Amino acid sequence: MFTDYKQLRRRTRPIDFNRADYLQALLNEYQDNTGNKDARQQVLSNLVNFCYDPINFERIRELKVLALLIDCIETDESLNGNRVRLGIAGICNLLADPTNREAILIHHRAVSLIVRCLSCDRDDTIMSALTSLSQLVTPKSKDRIVTGELLRLLPRFTASSNPRVKNLAKAFAMMHCPELQI
Numbered sequence: 001m002f003t004d005y006k007q008l009r010r011r012t013r014p015i016d017f018n019r020a021d022y023l024q025a026l027l028n029e030y031q032d033n034t035g036n037k038d039a040r041q042q043v044l045s046n047l048v049n050f051c052y053d054p055i056n057f058e059r060i061r062e063l064k065v066l067a068l069l070i071d072c073i074e075t076d077e078s079l080n081g082n083r084v085r086l087g088i089a090g091i092c093n094l095l096a097d098p099t100n101r102e103a104i105l106i107h108h109r110a111v112s113l114i115v116r117c118l119s120c121d122r123d124d125t126i127m128s129a130l131t132s133l134s135q136l137v138t139p140k141s142k143d144r145i146v147t148g149e150l151l152r153l154l155p156r157f158t159a160s161s162n163p164r165v166k167n168l169a170k171a172f173a174m175m176h177c178p179e180l181q182i
Contacts, residue, residue: 020059023050027063041082044072048090057097066094066103073113079120085128088117092128095135104132105141115145118153123162130157130168137176146176154180 030043047065050056060066072087091114094100104110114136117129137145154177157169173180 019056023047023056023059023063023065026050027065027068030068041086044083044086048086048093051090051093054097057094057100060094061099061103066091066100067107069094070104070107070110070113073117074109079117079125080122084117084120085122085125088114088125088128088132092132092135095132101136105136105144111136111141111144115147115150118150118157123160123165126157126165127168130165130172134172134175142176151177151180 026043026047030040030047033040033043048069051060051065051069069087069090072083073091076083076087078084091104091110095104104114111133114129114132117125120126120129133145133150154169154173157165158173160166160169
């Protein structure tokens with residue numbers, strides 16, 4: 001991970017794409033590859049890989065990648081699919097930034113789509129969704145996020161055979177739902 005553009009410039013060769021152009025090229029490639037699912041998924045994976053680094057957050061917002069990731073969750077009928085897994089993983093990484101958190105909270109369907117990911121059978125998708133929801137909880141947003149549906153699902157996760165899911169669910173409950181006896 002790069003902490004500033006000076007460090008990034010030192011590590012980038014003169015013949016390399018600059019990062020902003022490369023992100024734009026990836027987004028264009030994703031949008032142009034409508035007929036080839038495998039190629040599109042690979043490009044989406046590459047885009048999601050850029051979501052972990054704070055140096056990319058501003059450019060990712062400019063390119064509206066967050067909307068694309070939300071769309072991946074909304075349009076994939078199989079919650080167990082890779083588009084949902086990648087979409088929620090990218091969102092989870094982007095939520096480290098307060099501006100991105102606010103963008104998700106403002107989006108009219110994003111929170112409900114993240115909660116929808118909890119109905120998936122894939123542990124990695126569930127963990128990304130729980131982590132995302134935890135990052136989104138504020139005193140102002142808590143009632144919108146900690147819903148009856150989420151409260152019904154948490155006991156299932158705290159009893160998971162996967163220790164990572166189990167511990168994450170317990171941590172979520174302790175931080176945001178202390179009234180639950182878990």
